[in-house]
Amino acid sequence: MDPAVANVPPMKDLTIDNITENTVLINSQSSDQRLTYVMERLVTHLHDFARETRLSTSEWMAALNFLVRVGQISSDVRHEFILLSDILGLSLLVDAIDHPKPPSSTEGSVLGPFHTHDPPTIGNGASMSSDPKGEPCLVVCTVKDVQGNPVEGVKVDIWETDSTGHYDVQYKDLESPDGRCVMRSDREGGFWFKAIVPVPYPIPHDGPVGQLLKLLKRHPWRPAHMHFMFEKPGWDHLITALYIRNDPYETSDAVFGVKQSLIVDFTTASPDEAKKYGVEEGSKILKHDFVLVSEEETSKLRDRNALEALARLGRKVKLIDHLPVPDLD
């Protein structure tokens, strides 16, 4: 770009007191109002962070080197920046903002770094885990709308660790996906499958995020849970998990995912259930009814929440594509 035509003020002699407004100005040349707003808030918060902490050069350099390590340990099967976002509470926050839930619907939880895109599709009754050391369990679920009507044909991603607390992708010699599957809800909104009883496990803590947790005297454990993700056009994308009651880490999840409404109990198979599902009488069953919200309802709720929250913060905004930008009119 020819600097002579750049519509920005002279950038010279920038100081602690004027660097922010000038950086914001030079970042405001795009016609994308959302980008301009997001960058304005990002730069302001980053700079305020440095000013409020009087960040030293050596601290700043340590942070930048930490971020390089976070990027470099990441791979197709390990997203250390998601993990960092998780342990800082940012993932949970963004999910709560983007996927508001009406009272009767299923709450969301963190995606985590271990969702993959290649799990096998299985039918009702099949098993999604081949770990012989896992304690078998049956999982019987439905997907309904907030009025209680079944939702058919929902794509459901399910994933959990093996009995040692590791996801398939954490094994270097993995040949095919394990402990994960995709299912489709049937006409009654049902889907059921065989799995193993989830166990608590530490998030990967052999990398920079683990080092940070250690510095902060935080443990890396997550309570036992099974991940679920629901997708169907017209319905709000639901990322959630079910947590097994009375886990030792139930109230100290390293990534803040636990919600009371997502804590579940196992029951044991009655003679009828054993016969119906082809499992042994007395074996463990986990039953859960998930409730999806329509995209339209979520979108309205998200818009309303955004406008109300930003009004409370004293920010005059309007929504473009359902995302706030400053309202300069």
Next chain:
Amino acid sequence: MDPAVANVPPMKDLTIDNITENTVLINSQSSDQRLTYVMERLVTHLHDFARETRLSTSEWMAALNFLVRVGQISSDVRHEFILLSDILGLSLLVDAIDHPKPPSSTEGSVLGPFHTHDPPTIGNGASMSSDPKGEPCLVVCTVKDVQGNPVEGVKVDIWETDSTGHYDVQYKDLESPDGRCVMRSDREGGFWFKAIVPVPYPIPHDGPVGQLLKLLKRHPWRPAHMHFMFEKPGWDHLITALYIRNDPYETSDAVFGVKQSLIVDFTTASPDEAKKYGVEEGSKILKHDFVLVSEEETSKLRDRNALEALARLGRKVKLIDHLPVPDLD
């Protein structure tokens, strides 16, 4: 860590409104008060950023994937996170906070991502560039204290690009350092060397930082400059640069480094100078006197600035190792 002994409140049912205070609490178990304070401000600003922008899941994911790319393109000779910090004005800000300058001293500028630790040490009169296409120039400098006394034995790192605007480390087939050197100031505080006239150049823009600049409709250019770094025990570490007057990018430096006091002019060698320095009469000379500040003076100034700035921000702090932490007494 045994969660039973973790001195933290139950972390469950976290929402947009309570996630921040809870994340801050669980991050406050270390005895390192500075770490606790820095994390508290970091988490608060990150969360406020998400709340004020109503950050969407897809924007958040795009940002995390961007950060992975920033980490992965980084190497021993390319620190893309420094570059990112540079273009966001954060590097200049941190330098200004950490290295306050009394009026008569040399101002700081950005380090940039191209300083290396293996340049050859050269003596007065030697050349630091072997580029035959560069326009030769002589650089004649002194290092003094604020009272005008020479400072002897200062380690001076100097680095610049070649005539095409590339640093040595940007060439894959580089065999030995070029366009960079280390010198020591002599008894009169002097050091002089042969170099080439600096040219403007774009910061590396073939990576994620370049993509961001493009999105923001910003150019990647830096005005012509030569980097200098001064180190001697007892003296505040000075990272600076000299900028050549009337560069087309003088007022739109992509990394905000230009300061009026660092803009310099070339003169031409008089007969006496030509003889003294062994250069051709009329050839270009750049003369500059650098002024260092003692570590003690800088430290006092930094402490005073920190306490004053945080008082203006309404934060009650005390200094531990010259860095602010909340004063809870």
